[in-house]
Amino acid sequence: MSEPPISRGFRSRRQEQTPKNRLPPGQYVTTDFPVLSAGPTPQITVENWTFTLQLGGAILGTWKWAEFETLPQTTIKTDIHCVTKWSKLDTAWQGVTFDDLLKAVGLSEPPAPYIMAHCDGGYTTNVPPADLVGGQGMIATRYEGLPILPMHGGPARLLVPHLYFWKSAKWVRRLRFMEKDERGFWESLGYHNYGDPWKEQRYDGD
Amino acid sequence: MTETENGSDLVLDGNAAAGLLQEIFVSDITSARIQCGACGSIAAVGSLRLYAAQMGAVLRCVHCDGVVMRAVHTSHDRWLEMTGARSLRFGRL
Amino acid sequence: MTAIDSTASPARRLEWQQAEVREIVTETFRVKSLLLRVASWPGHFPGQHVDIRLTAEDGYQAQRSYSIASPPEDELLAVTVERVENGEVSPYLVGELRIGDRFELRGPIGGYFVWTVPTGGPLCLIAGGSGMAPLMAMLRHRDRQKAHIPGSVLYSSRSLEDVIYRNELDGMAQCDSNLRVIYTLTRKQPEEWLGPRRRIDKALLAEVCYPPDKNPKIFVCGPTSLVEEVARMLVELGHEPQTIKTERFGPTGA
Numbered sequence: 001m002s003e004p005p006i007s008r009g010f011r012s013r014r015q016e017q018t019p020k021n022r023l024p025p026g027q028y029v030t031t032d033f034p035v036l037s038a039g040p041t042p043q044i045t046v047e048n049w050t051f052t053l054q055l056g057g058a059i060l061g062t063w064k065w066a067e068f069e070t071l072p073q074t075t076i077k078t079d080i081h082c083v084t085k086w087s088k089l090d091t092a093w094q095g096v097t098f099d100d101l102l103k104a105v106g107l108s109e110p111p112a113p114y115i116m117a118h119c120d121g122g123y124t125t126n127v128p129p130a131d132l133v134g135g136q137g138m139i140a141t142r143y144e145g146l147p148i149l150p151m152h153g154g155p156a157r158l159l160v161p162h163l164y165f166w167k168s169a170k171w172v173r174r175l176r177f178m179e180k181d182e183r184g185f186w187e188s189l190g191y192h193n194y195g196d197p198w199k200e201q202r203y204d205g206d
Numbered sequence: 207m208t209e210t211e212n213g214s215d216l217v218l219d220g221n222a223a224a225g226l227l228q229e230i231f232v233s234d235i236t237s238a239r240i241q242c243g244a245c246g247s248i249a250a251v252g253s254l255r256l257y258a259a260q261m262g263a264v265l266r267c268v269h270c271d272g273v274v275m276r277a278v279h280t281s282h283d284r285w286l287e288m289t290g291a292r293s294l295r296f297g298r299l
Numbered sequence: 300m301t302a303i304d305s306t307a308s309p310a311r312r313l314e315w316q317q318a319e320v321r322e323i324v325t326e327t328f329r330v331k332s333l334l335l336r337v338a339s340w341p342g343h344f345p346g347q348h349v350d351i352r353l354t355a356e357d358g359y360q361a362q363r364s365y366s367i368a369s370p371p372e373d374e375l376l377a378v379t380v381e382r383v384e385n386g387e388v389s390p391y392l393v394g395e396l397r398i399g400d401r402f403e404l405r406g407p408i409g410g411y412f413v414w415t416v417p418t419g420g421p422l423c424l425i426a427g428g429s430g431m432a433p434l435m436a437m438l439r440h441r442d443r444q445k446a447h448i449p450g451s452v453l454y455s456s457r458s459l460e461d462v463i464y465r466n467e468l469d470g471m472a473q474c475d476s477n478l479r480v481i482y483t484l485t486r487k488q489p490e491e492w493l494g495p496r497r498r499i500d501k502a503l504l505a506e507v508c509y510p511p512d513k514n515p516k517i518f519v520c521g522p523t524s525l526v527e528e529v530a531r532m533l534v535e536l537g538h539e540p541q542t543i544k545t546e547r548f549g550p551t552g553a
Contacts, residue, residue, distance in 0.1 A: 215524050215549060217547065218547045218549045219546065219547045220411065221348070221409050221411060222364060222547070224408045224410075224411075225313060225350050225364065225405070228313050228408060229313060232311070232312055233311070234409060236410050236411035236412075237410040237413075250411050252409065252410075252411025252544075253411065253544070253545060256547075
């Protein structure tokens with residue numbers, strides 16, 4: 001296959017602006033917050049919202065919104081990286097860490113090696129709990145101090161910023177522990193099962 | 207890309223997925239009529255609602271929002287999933 | 300291309316080929332049309348689009364889709380590009396590109412949003428902003444074929460300066476009593492403007508579009524919010540959904 005012809009004078013304007021060591025390979029920094037969704041924005045009211053931890057047929061814990069808000073809150077500032085190549089630096093999130101969720105249901109460690117996140121609208125993504133513990137993951141309810149907008153995943157989304165942002169599932173409602181790994185929405189359609197931006201694991205086989 | 211008020215302008219339609227689908231099907235399928243597996247309604251592929259165009263194509267039924275077809279062009283190959291469709295009908299009506 | 304069977308889709312693998320810029324037409328302060336020579340162009344139907352791919356010296360690539368604005372009868376292929384604020388591709392195509400430059404292109408793509416003279420009319424074309432491009436291919440095809448199929452066009456723009464192809468549209472309407480063109484200007488209007496000054500609503504659609512019993516072929520193209528609203532209102536006016544073909548333009552076309 002021959003090389004594609006160079007378009008005279010065309011440059012990626014996006015890759016010019018950044019401190020290089022903060023950006024995983026192939027990414028560019030944006031000051032926008034692009035919206036990408038696999039479906040229409042679910043209209044969720046917090047009165048009807050619940051969040052559940054599940055293992056097999058057993059419910060390990062379930063919270064209504066008011067209860068969830070009384071769990072220990074953690075605030076983090078982090079960079080996020082989307083597989084479509086945009087990255088956003090120093091984003092501020094607040095929510096309940098995965099560690100605090102485990103504590104709340106009386107567990108000192110994850111009861112199974114895999115998790116599937118289930119969301120309003122039907123989206124799913126699989127993440128190993130090993131990538132959520134130690135402060136690596138949270139159920140976020142605030143972005144930049146304000147409730148997360150519906151189009152950005154509000155009222156609550158999973159946040160796992162060290163992986164590509166499709167893993168930070170919007171409108172999350174349930175984390176289901178699994179004994180065997182299963183692939184979620186994008187992972188079952190050609191995207192990488194793990195998704196480490198620093199290894200540029202965008203697609204299956206990368 | 208800029209933020210929009212409610213993101214609705216970010217939804218496209220099957221016409222915008224035509225190139226990706228033609229990579230998979232070799233011929234253009236946007237005129238083909240597809241039957242939604244969830245609600246049974248029939249529509250031209252080109253008229254389905256297209257989400258996540260930046261990652262591939264998630265084509266949803268205009269009536270029930272069910273996922274009818276999904277496609278991705280990765281750096282290695284092309285994927286297609288159509289469990290949400292009952293049938294695809296090509297040719298003259 | 301003479302006889303066109305618009306229901307036939309030849310099975311043909313989409314291949315990238317080279318396009319050379321032969322002419323650049325300034326349509327508005329934000330919009331230009333690029334007239335291209337494409338070596339092995341197989342012909343196209345009005346309404347179809349192409350993918351354009353640019354490659355930087357470091358190998359970085361960007362790809363976008365643009366509607367073909369020229370009819371199949373014309374020798375050069377025209378794409379109309381609107382420069383999007385902070386866009387990546389459109390500022391290059393509208394700002395940097397020169398005659399003689401080349402880039403990769405593949406197409407034609409899309410068989411759903413297509414109209415040809417054999418399909419017949421009456422024809423009802425509704426556009427918002429740069430959504431006029433594929434509809435212009437249809438109108439130019441109608442014109443080249445000297446087909447006097449009754450047609451009405453409703454074109455929504457922010458201001459008169461934003462109306463693309465205005466002189467050509469006015470010219471077509473003046474020479475053809477079977478063609479009616481209505482512009483509605485939604486944000487800014489000249490003082491002496493006698494036309495509509497609002498977003499497309501049911502009243503405008505009822506006025507411009509042929510009634511359902513005339514069985515018009517309806518094409519709507521523009522931003523998603525406009526397209527969905529117009530389609531909904533047309534159905535409320537009694538048009539069958541299958542007679543309304545839509546194409547949504549989105550910000551991924553930046």
